[in-house]
Amino acid sequence: MAAFRRAGFELKDLSAETVIEAKGVGLVFQTDDGPVEALKGISLKIGRGEFVSFIGPSGCGKTTFLRAIAALEHPTAGSLTVNGMAPDEARRKRAYGYVFQAAGLYPWRTIAGNVQLPLEIIGFSRAERAERVARVLKLVDLDGFGKKFPWQLSGGMQQRASIARALAFDADILLMDEPFGALDEIVRDRLNEELLKLWAETGKTIGFVTHSIPEAVYLSTKIVVMSPRPGRITDVIESTLPRVRPLDIRDSPEFLAIAHRVREGLRAGHAYD
Amino acid sequence: MKSVLPILTVLMALVVLWYGATVLLNAQWTRDQAARAGVEVGFSEILRDTLSQTRPKLPAPHQVVAELWQSTWMEEVYGRRGIVQSGTLSNRSLIYHGWVTLSATMLGFAFGTGLGILLAVGIVHSKAMDLSVMPWAIASQTVPILAIAPMVIVVLASIGIKGLIPKAIIAAYLSFFPVLVGMVKGFRAPDAMQLDLLKTYNASRVGTFWRLRLPSSVPYLFASLKVGIAAALVGTIVGELPAGASAGLGARLLSGSYYGQTIQIWAALLAAATLAAGLVMIVGAVERVVLGRMGMRA
């Protein structure tokens, strides 16, 4: 089943329809200590069904760029479109689901209650909500936990619930800002594996912020390397790895070659300091 | 069980202190009386007399407890005007006066809480209200309630409003403020990330209020309700002090001091304190149930 869907969406992938397009995007924060140039001259195209990682040292504007795509920040230069629309319009059309670094589940709602939060706001019927909650909880391997409260779950499970929440409505873009950053490496490995599976099953376009090189290489079809002050892109790497990736692919020469290039890109960015 | 022991220890210490103070404060009167009668008094006589005067400066704890018992159970059950014999509460019993105070307190508390919550909703959603209402709310609490209460009573009496309502207004005046402050903080408790999350769903302000701000504010609500209900009780009692009030714990305090009935004053005070403690405990019990239902352990 999954293989079939994957085949279908790989065919679609060939059409390479652009979902997110940035042309010379710049973003300056006005702060009390003067302007902070968080992004400068960001140009990038993200096609439908791609898995794009943003990697770079902290403060290089990864979060800011992801938030700009989500219309939570507004570029001060250049142009940015999501599904051919202004980000604000795309946000109003609920074009994306956003996963923050902290799960941010409501402590007063059960896991199922949390997952159906966007569905209530969007106005799905009760029956449809129940059906979707059951489906996405299964997707993130949390079936049976719907009635539990967040504090009864481990950090990794809470983050999975927050991913389920972002998947519950029909946004075809998933934006994730260091979603596994606060988790230990073993949990992280498993969630990475599951995320790839989920991506294959849903065909979503994913924007993923990380500062782990192996994580970026393992997950992505495209790796965007960024550097700070001002935040800009130093390298864009198209992955040559196959779409189906067992965990031990991380020991293959191909994987190591890509990781090496990412590291070079990060070093080049630092040379400016 | 663990929490009972410290409470009992403190209570014991207070009672001992109280007895000590009773002896010290009332001894002068005992000596004066003895001097007038031309007799010598020893320590044991002073001790006995100071703890059993009819109009002591400070009544002994057992005198106050006896008065409480007398003016509640005994009065209602055996008194000619008690509920057992007359069918209505006796106007000499603290149960009657306590009930009068309690009903005004509850009405004022309901008013005050409603007003506090409404103003907090406005302040959180409107910059203009934030800037204009808050200073006035703070100013309102700097005016001494003892100065305002008689004016409210007199002004309202002159347009024919008497009894429960004026006292409830004073109670509301005192209790809206803690609720307002607590709820503004509660409605603002959600952090930027939680607000951003709802923004990604394109949630409206109304949706954000009901789904995020209101539930987040519940712990703050209960904290302020505990302060607010005690403030409402104080407000009601103050509202019963100005001349004219014939019922309520405040009126009992006042009539006690008119006639030098210190024991009656202390009994009324103790009744008011018990009432306050009971009300705060009820709010606490509701808090535990509500937070428990919401999956948050209080």
Ligand SMILES: Nc1ncnc2c1ncn2[C@@H]1O[C@H](COP(=O)(O)OP(=O)(O)O)[C@@H](O)[C@H]1O
């Ligand atoms: N709301 C803001 N106001 C002012 N400066 C900000 C704000 N958000 C981020 N910045 C600044 O913009 C730069 C990029 O931040 P960010 O996008 O969070 O980096 P990253 O996610 O890569 O660590 C940093 O210098 C940060 O201090």
Ligand SMILES: [Mg+2]
């Ligand atoms: Mg960041």
